Amino acid sequence: MATPSPDHPTGGHAVALRAERRWAIFAAGLILLMLVVIVFSGLHWAMMPPSRVETVDPARLQLSGEFVEDNLGSAVEADGSVVVRFVAQQYSFTPQCLLVPTDTPVTFRTTSADVVHGLLVTDTNINTMVVPGYISTLATSFAHPGDHLMPCHEFCGFGHQTMWAHVKVIDKAAFFEQARQSRRLSCVSR
Numbered sequence: 001m002a003t004p005s006p007d008h009p010t011g012g013h014a015v016a017l018r019a020e021r022r023w024a025i026f027a028a029g030l031i032l033l034m035l036v037v038i039v040f041s042g043l044h045w046a047m048m049p050p051s052r053v054e055t056v057d058p059a060r061l062q063l064s065g066e067f068v069e070d071n072l073g074s075a076v077e078a079d080g081s082v083v084v085r086f087v088a089q090q091y092s093f094t095p096q097c098l099l100v101p102t103d104t105p106v107t108f109r110t111t112s113a114d115v116v117h118g119l120l121v122t123d124t125n126i127n128t129m130v131v132p133g134y135i136s137t138l139a140t141s142f143a144h145p146g147d148h149l150m151p152c153h154e155f156c157g158f159g160h161q162t163m164w165a166h167v168k169v170i171d172k173a174a175f176f177e178q179a180r181q182s183r184r185l186s187c188v189s190r
Contacts, residue, residue: 054135056111061087066135067111073186074099076179081105088130089113091159093150097166097187101175102145108138118154121167129154142169 061067067087073095074084082104087094089112100106110119110130117130123146128136152163168187178185 054137055133056135058111058113058132061111061113066109069094071184073184074175074179075184076176081107082175083107083109085109086165087111087113088117088119088152088163090115090157091152091163093152093163093165095165095186097168098150099168099170099175099178099185099187100142101172102142102169103172104175105139105141108140109135111135115156116154117152117156117163120151120153122149122151124148127153145169145171 056065056067062069067085072085072087074082077083082100084098084100084106086098086108088110108119108126111134112130112132114132116132118128119130119136120127124140124142126138126140128138130136146169148167148169150165150167152160156163166187175185
């Protein structure tokens, strides 16, 4: 029996060419599938970067605007939701303890006065970066009363290990009773 030449359709060159073509089609199909998934998740599930990025001047945080010292802490909005404003700076969060109610929409608004910090509230889905010049906004709610640690999880300097705060979740009725007596709440104002 005669062996086919390498140029024959059943020869080695033709087999390698078919194998390479199959792998090229497979790779192109995989890339196309990934593009479809990215477009679908970006458009359908709105998992793309936010289109409205809020900026702030980190050098003027304590002088004017949303993050002045007497505007920090928890406040009840007209619609009954709660907005918590605080500032991250080497090596602390201000205020050090945030007071929030159960079963109420809570929006955290924070920024950094100096370097990049990480924000993590333990036992919750709150986890973000806090970048100077930008406002990080996170919406959540808490089902049960409790005390959650809030460490900085982004190395921000030699005192990083001491940078943490608390998020104290109290009963909704008790929170709104305190809110009637004070415009801004934190654990210290209790």
